[in-house]
Amino acid sequence: MAEVTLRKINKKFDANHVVKDVDLEIRDKEFMVFVGPSGCGKTTTLRMIAGLEAITSGEIRIGSTVVNEVPPMDRDIAMVFQNYALYPHMSVASNLAFGLKMRKFEKSEIAQRINRAAAILGIENLLERKPRQLSGGQRQRVALGRAIVRDPAVFLFDEPLSNLDAKLRVQMRVELKKLHERLAVTSVYVTHDQVEAMTLGDRVVVMKDGLVQQVGEPLELYNQPANRFVAGFIGSPAMNFADVTLNDAGGRAVAEAPGLKIVLPGELAARARAKMNGADTKATLGIRPEDIHIASAADSSDHCLEAEVEVVEQLGSEILLDTRVGQALVVASIDPNVRVRTHDKLKLALNPERLHLFDPQTEMAI
Amino acid sequence: MIEGALWRKWVFYNIPLILFVFVLLFPFYWMIITTFRPDGELYRPWNAANYMPFWTNNPTIEHIQYLFEETNFGRWMMNTMFIATVSTLISLFCGVLAGYALARLNFPYAGSLGTVIFITYLVPQTLLFIPLAQIIRNFELGDTPWSLILTYPTFLIPFCTWLMMGYFKAIPKELEECARIDGASRWKAMVYIIIPVAVPGILSSGIIAFTLSWNEFIYALVFLSSPDQKTVPVGVTSELIRGDVFFWGPLMAGALLGSIPVAIVYSFFVEHYVSGLTGSVKG
Amino acid sequence: MAVTAVSGMGTRSTPRLRRLEDERWLAMALLFPTALLLGLFIAYPFIEGVLLALTNQRVGIPGKWVGLDNFIKVWNDSIFRTSVWNTFWYTGVTTVFKLALGLWLAMLLNRHFKGKAIVRAFILLPFIIPTVLSTFAWKWMFDPTFSVINWSLFHLGIITQRINWLGDPDLAMASIITVNIWRGVPFFAISLLAGLQTISPELNEAAAIDGGGPANATHLFATYAYQIGIGTGLLSEGAAISLAMFPFLFLIVVVQLLYIRRVETR
Numbered sequence: 012m013a014e015v016t017l018r019k020i021n022k023k024f025d026a027n028h029v030v031k032d033v034d035l036e037i038r039d040k041e042f043m044v045f046v047g048p049s050g051c052g053k054t055t056t057l058r059m060i061a062g063l064e065a066i067t068s069g070e071i072r073i074g075s076t077v078v079n080e081v082p083p084m085d086r087d088i089a090m091v092f093q094n095y096a097l098y099p100h101m102s103v104a105s106n107l108a109f110g111l112k113m114r115k116f117e118k119s120e121i122a123q124r125i126n127r128a129a130a131i132l133g134i135e136n137l138l139e140r141k142p143r144q145l146s147g148g149q150r151q152r153v154a155l156g157r158a159i160v161r162d163p164a165v166f167l168f169d170e171p172l173s174n175l176d177a178k179l180r181v182q183m184r185v186e187l188k189k190l191h192e193r194l195a196v197t198s199v200y201v202t203h204d205q206v207e208a209m210t211l212g213d214r215v216v217v218m219k220d221g222l223v224q225q226v227g228e229p230l231e232l233y234n235q236p237a238n239r240f241v242a243g244f245i246g247s248p249a250m251n252f253a254d255v256t257l258n259d260a261g262g263r264a265v266a267e268a269p270g271l272k273i274v275l276p277g278e279l280a281a282r283a284r285a286k287m288n289g290a291d292t293k294a295t296l297g298i299r300p301e302d303i304h305i306a307s308a309a310d311s312s313d314h315c316l317e318a319e320v321e322v323v324e325q326l327g328s329e330i331l332l333d334t335r336v337g338q339a340l341v342v343a344s345i346d347p348n349v350r351v352r353t354h355d356k357l358k359l360a361l362n363p364e365r366l367h368l369f370d371p372q373t374e375m376a377i
Numbered sequence: 378m379i380e381g382a383l384w385r386k387w388v389f390y391n392i393p394l395i396l397f398v399f400v401l402l403f404p405f406y407w408m409i410i411t412t413f414r415p416d417g418e419l420y421r422p423w424n425a426a427n428y429m430p431f432w433t434n435n436p437t438i439e440h441i442q443y444l445f446e447e448t449n450f451g452r453w454m455m456n457t458m459f460i461a462t463v464s465t466l467i468s469l470f471c472g473v474l475a476g477y478a479l480a481r482l483n484f485p486y487a488g489s490l491g492t493v494i495f496i497t498y499l500v501p502q503t504l505l506f507i508p509l510a511q512i513i514r515n516f517e518l519g520d521t522p523w524s525l526i527l528t529y530p531t532f533l534i535p536f537c538t539w540l541m542m543g544y545f546k547a548i549p550k551e552l553e554e555c556a557r558i559d560g561a562s563r564w565k566a567m568v569y570i571i572i573p574v575a576v577p578g579i580l581s582s583g584i585i586a587f588t589l590s591w592n593e594f595i596y597a598l599v600f601l602s603s604p605d606q607k608t609v610p611v612g613v614t615s616e617l618i619r620g621d622v623f624f625w626g627p628l629m630a631g632a633l634l635g636s637i638p639v640a641i642v643y644s645f646f647v648e649h650y651v652s653g654l655t656g657s658v659k660g
Numbered sequence: 661m662a663v664t665a666v667s668g669m670g671t672r673s674t675p676r677l678r679r680l681e682d683e684r685w686l687a688m689a690l691l692f693p694t695a696l697l698l699g700l701f702i703a704y705p706f707i708e709g710v711l712l713a714l715t716n717q718r719v720g721i722p723g724k725w726v727g728l729d730n731f732i733k734v735w736n737d738s739i740f741r742t743s744v745w746n747t748f749w750y751t752g753v754t755t756v757f758k759l760a761l762g763l764w765l766a767m768l769l770n771r772h773f774k775g776k777a778i779v780r781a782f783i784l785l786p787f788i789i790p791t792v793l794s795t796f797a798w799k800w801m802f803d804p805t806f807s808v809i810n811w812s813l814f815h816l817g818i819i820t821q822r823i824n825w826l827g828d829p830d831l832a833m834a835s836i837i838t839v840n841i842w843r844g845v846p847f848f849a850i851s852l853l854a855g856l857q858t859i860s861p862e863l864n865e866a867a868a869i870d871g872g873g874p875a876n877a878t879h880l881f882a883t884y885a886y887q888i889g890i891g892t893g894l895l896s897e898g899a900a901i902s903l904a905m906f907p908f909l910f911l912i913v914v915v916q917l918l919y920i921r922r923v924e925t926r
Contacts, residue, residue, distance in 0.1 A: 084560040096551035110559030471694040478690035508705035592790040610792040632793035
């Protein structure tokens, strides 16, 4: 069993507290993605799991073993680095064999593992080449191969796709997913790209400033973000936010701002009322661009906005409208065939079931 | 590139370059010419009518013969070769290990230790040679090659360490981390991964160390006395100048032949030398 | 919270201690040969030398402690002061010229032309050849009776009398400085060339697009100088070190170290 358990993990570099009280349980065979902006502590956490950084306080277990003091080579892990870290003076085959040689495996065993890994990754014809003769994608595969031959309990990935060009990245993403399905090894993956997180992760950990913001399945993070940061980080284009005042006039919970008046639907209204506690309260309203469309006759005015178009971005699959609603900027994703021009004034309709509210101070979801 | 700028290319680039090359290499031409010129031609006053400095019609090898027959030149060459090679090897060994330790390992006082080693490079030989002479005498190493083989590392090691430190620092940390995760201990990672990757840097250090060793004069002069123990620089100076008289022919022959081994060593590794200075590893 | 024993992965008595000690122990082992050699043949003699300077020991006669007497005597000696001044002057002038000419040569070499590799290789000869030997070649070239330089200048019509390169005091200094510069320029040139080549081509292209002109030229030169500093570090200073006096040297080096550290952390 290869679960990875992190209990109250903290890391300080002198006075700099970069990882704060991280608690996490990664299940056996799970593909867990750590995502967040630069400096959020995700790479440091990964390196602590690897044993490349010492833990200031807390406990890490791999399986049932506490590995705080165990050196990297004894943790039964394999790591794929952002820069591949291939040994430049050795052939691909030697690169793959190195770890096994260090552990004194039999020659026949080494050959067998190399061939198996090479077959899985399609690099059989590259075995005698040196790293400098390989393309970026090929080097990436060799780096993966090096991890696979070790047959470890846990795979660790440190932003492995960041150095690839966009097209290759998409391709490798798919391959990684297939690989994980085939090999079924517990994997911890760090990236700053939320698309990678959403597509690859069985579960995703969002981090910011050293703290875990939310842990959950991708869809859960998308539909029920725990706070404003997660809401704005996951999903592209990002969620729209507006500063509103909640009031309870005439039995309906309403969110108001200059140029904006939205009636909150049932469940959300109940939570809003609990928050208001009788008085008008400030809050942040959130709605994703894909949950906004151009109003038709069927849309009730309870959920409409008056918007003026500022920029039209035609993507082919959709149009992104950058509009101004009162003082707020709202991005809407609409049908690509609609004819819109800058300075047009439109009515936009929101899907009321997809509204989010956040506390303006704590930024937690209401 | 506009064609009309051709005259510019010549004035600003090619001509200065040619001048530089001429000035830098002329003394060698002079050495070569003098070596093969008979004495009669050599000792003509500069304003004599038949003075033809740049060429000779009667090349001779009498100076070279003189060098090998009347002096211990052959022996000097062997001595210098032996001393330079062994001290280079010793210094490379110490320098590579020390450079790695200072560049990669974390231990208290790492920074200050590096500074101290560099500072020892600055201590002038003119300051040290008197007390060193005493130490050499105490160890009874006077007038043997070992007096130099053990003292040359004093200026070779700091230099090699400094150069290797820079080179090791340029090697990405991930390479070593990967090796450690793969199962190599610090020591094995150093031997199997880091040092092979640093070979160009090691070669550069080696070449420079060999050159510095070969050229060294002060210690060789002070610690060696018998004619058959001397190194080329010292031997040529002491045996080919009697009082006020310079035996220019054999002197230049000695200078020429004494420079050849270093030039050869250097020529084999020119590429590595320049890339060793920039010292970067990619991929 | 009970700490589970590390099972199946080998037993370690005090794991944390072992990891730290591993590095420290390894570092000590690696530095030992260096420390031994340098300690024995530099540190010890250096201290001896300093102590010697504080006694009045003569050959064969053991000395007594005299404190700073020797230093005072030497400082008051006018010949000593002259030589100190000469040394400063000599080092300063040669270093400036070596740097300037070296930079110029490096910029000339930093282009593509036929035979580039050969030229770069041969350029270093003055530096590689044993100093003593190349000095003799120059001495021969400067010899008052047989100088080839005098011959050339005479036949070019520039002089009518011979020039006593090494006899006349001012000329002698100039001659020595020339030889030193001759020897040092290639080394500086190659070091600076290495620095120049690490300048990214984008910088050159941006400068080209921005256009020539004195203002841009100086801007580019400053950038070159910055990059060269990083590229060569203290290597160039190390070469100039052979003659200057230790304490002043130390000061210069410390200032440089601080400067470079500041530049590196920028």
